Amino acid sequence: MKELQAILQAFEQSERSGQRSAIVTVVKTMGSVYRRPGARMLLTEAGQIVGAISGGCLESDVFERAKPLLLQASKPITVQYDTTASNDLIWGLGMGCNGSVQVLLESLHTDSAKSQLALIADCFQQKEPVAIATIFHIEGNVTAQIGDRLCLKSDGTVINPIADHQLTMALLQDTARVLAEGKTRVISYQLDNGFMEVLIEVIQPPTLLLIFGAGYDAIPLVQLAKQLGWHVTVIDHRATYATRDRFPKADEVILCSSNELAANLTLTARTIAVVMTHHYVHDQALLRSLLPSPLQYLGVLGPKQRTQQLLEDLRLEGFAPTNAQRQRLYYPVGLDLGAETPEEIALTIVAEIQAVLTNHTGGMLRDRNAPIHNPNPERLCLPLA
Numbered sequence: 001m002k003e004l005q006a007i008l009q010a011f012e013q014s015e016r017s018g019q020r021s022a023i024v025t026v027v028k029t030m031g032s033v034y035r036r037p038g039a040r041m042l043l044t045e046a047g048q049i050v051g052a053i054s055g056g057c058l059e060s061d062v063f064e065r066a067k068p069l070l071l072q073a074s075k076p077i078t079v080q081y082d083t084t085a086s087n088d089l090i091w092g093l094g095m096g097c098n099g100s101v102q103v104l105l106e107s108l109h110t111d112s113a114k115s116q117l118a119l120i121a122d123c124f125q126q127k128e129p130v131a132i133a134t135i136f137h138i139e140g141n142v143t144a145q146i147g148d149r150l151c152l153k154s155d156g157t158v159i160n161p162i163a164d165h166q167l168t169m170a171l172l173q174d175t176a177r178v179l180a181e182g183k184t185r186v187i188s189y190q191l192d193n194g195f196m197e198v199l200i201e202v203i204q205p206p207t208l209l210l211i212f213g214a215g216y217d218a219i220p221l222v223q224l225a226k227q228l229g230w231h232v233t234v235i236d237h238r239a240t241y242a243t244r245d246r247f248p249k250a251d252e253v254i255l256c257s258s259n260e261l262a263a264n265l266t267l268t269a270r271t272i273a274v275v276m277t278h279h280y281v282h283d284q285a286l287l288r289s290l291l292p293s294p295l296q297y298l299g300v301l302g303p304k305q306r307t308q309q310l311l312e313d314l315r316l317e318g319f320a321p322t323n324a325q326r327q328r329l330y331y332p333v334g335l336d337l338g339a340e341t342p343e344e345i346a347l348t349i350v351a352e353i354q355a356v357l358t359n360h361t362g363g364m365l366r367d368r369n370a371p372i373h374n375p376n377p378e379r380l381c382l383p384l385a
Contacts, residue, residue, distance in 0.1 A: 001206055002229030003051045007042045008121050010050040011108065020045045021108045022069040023117070024062055026053050027136040027199040028186050031084060031099030038184050038201040042108075045070045053103055066105050073109040076147035078102060078136055104136045104147070104199075112147050115159065119151050120203050127205040127231070127270075128154040131179035133171050133198050140194020143167065152179055167191075175200050206231040207357065208270055212286050213277035213301075214241035214253075217342035221274070222250050224346045228354075235265070237282070258285035267293040272353055274333055276301035284310050291321045291329065297356050299333030299349060307331035335362045 007023075014021045026039040034055040041051040041059065043066050049059055058081055068074050082100040106113035116132055123130045133150040143164040150171045151159040162168050170189065178185050184201040207230040211218050214236035225232045226249045233252040236242035242255040256264045267273075273295055275286050283300065287310055290298055300307045307329075311321065321329070334348030335355070355362035365372060 001204075002227065004040065004120060004203075005124070005206075005229050007040055007051050008117060008124075010042050010044070010048065011117055014042075014044050014048075014108075020070045022066045023106050023108055023113055024053055024066065025104045025106075025134070025199070026101060027078070027104045027134065028102040028197065029099060033083075033099040033101050035101070036184070037186055037199050043070065054101065058101065058103075062103060062105070069105055069107040073107045075145075076104055076106040076110075076113070078104050078146065102136070104134065106147055110147070112149055112161065115151070116149060119153075119159070122153075123203050123205050127208065129179065129182070129202055129204050130154065131175045131200060131202050133175045133178075133200040135196060135198050137197035138194065139196075140191070142191060142194040142196055144196065150175055152176060154179070167196075171198065171200075174198075178202060205270070207272060207353075208268075209233070209353070210235060210265065210267075210271060210273040212236070212273065212275045214238065214243075214246065215276065215278055217301075217345060218276060219247065220343040220346040221276075221349060222247055224343075224350050226250075228350065233265075235261075236277070258282060258289055261286075261289050267295055269294040269296055271295050272297040272299075272357075274299045274301065274349060276333075278302075280306075280310070284313060287311070288314060288317075288319055291319075291325045295328055297353055298329050299352070300329070300331040301333050301345075302331070304332055330356075 011021060022043045024041040024043065026035050026037050029037060035053050039053050041049060041053045041062070043049055043063055049063065052059065053062065062079065065079055080100060080102045084098050084100060108114055119130055119132060131152045135144050135146055135148045138144065138146055144162050144167060148162050150162060150168065152172065152175045158172060160168055162171070174187055178200040179202055182202050187198050187200060189196045189198065209225050209230045209232045211221060211232065211234045214234050218234060222232050222234060232250050233254060234242065234247050234250045235254045235256060237255070237257040239255055242253050244253055247253050254264050273290055275283055275298070277283055277286070287300070330352065333352065334345060335352045337344065337348045337351070339345045339348045352362060
């Protein structure tokens with residue numbers, strides 16, 4: 001998330017300064033690799049590199065290959081790096097990852113390449129996910145070009161420059177499915193007159209984090225969340241605490257009480273919240289308001305017994321959370337990392353939220369009996385009749 005934000009900012013700056021630029025996208029991987037399909041890197045003619053497509057092994061070589069694209073609006077090209085080959089060290093790359101990476105290089109002086117950045121920027125602004133289908137490999141007589149894209153917004157808006165109606169319908173159907181699943185896919189199409197590979201990626205908007213409580217320990221939580229590119233809002237009923245000076249990195253600082261939440265906030269299934277007011281009565285009121293909402297995650301700071309008592313008091317008042325609502329409630333908030341200081345506690349909170357968002361358990365990687373990254377399956381489509 002933070003990486004894409006940095007790429008958008010760097011592209012805007014290069015446009016203002018009149019510099020030429022190019023974009024590099026990982027479109028297909030096999031085996032053990034550092035980055036997955038959808039990872040991007042921006043290159044400028046001044047030599048600036050923003051983002052990464054590897055652990056630092058490929059960037060220099062990719063920059064050399066991209067120089068013609070920086071000089072003129074050339075056609076996109078694809079490059080494959082196979083680190084499973086015995087001549088990996090001969091290349092001078094020496095990655096030793098035992099995998100292969102295929103990347104798409106595009107000049108950002110073409111409409112198709114520019115359109116993806118415009119769509120990503122719109123996704124971030126509108127806070128709605130989008131899906132981008134990018135053709136990166138073609139064999140045979142296919143009525144499309146490498147770099148052609150079909151884009152689908154959450155509201156159903158389709159951006160499509162591909163002239164072939166039949167191909168468009170197949171891409172649109174798969175792109176809609178991928179957007180609904182929320183998982184990037186690489187899909188192969190066996191056509192009557194050729195073969196085509198497409199990266200269909202889902203671009204998610206920044207994570208929406210609401211922090212209820214503007215105490216001292218909220219400051220490192222805001223800072224760490226912003227390092228990840230999250231959209232952070234701090235809410236507190238105390239005017240001396242809920243200030244911009246206290247939280248200069250927060251996207252929003254809202255002064256309101258718990259009974260004013262509906263008028264000041266919109267809670268959706270993509271919103272996450274952490275309650276850390278250190279005030280029992282305020283926490284109780286917040287739980288009464290937040291538990292029935294569609295929040296994806298709700299964390300409560302403090303000992304387990306304290307939150308259990310809060311829930312019991314709510315039950316005695318006639319409010320009993322459903323099982324689904326309790327499943328979204330995390331207390332004590334954070335992973336068990338032995339944290340003591342506010343900075344360490346902020347780390348445990350952000351780590352737990354990341355685990356929940358990605359449907360992981362937060363355990364140690366050495367104990368994981370599976371690949372680090374979830375597999376990104378390819379699906380071979382039936383011939384388009």
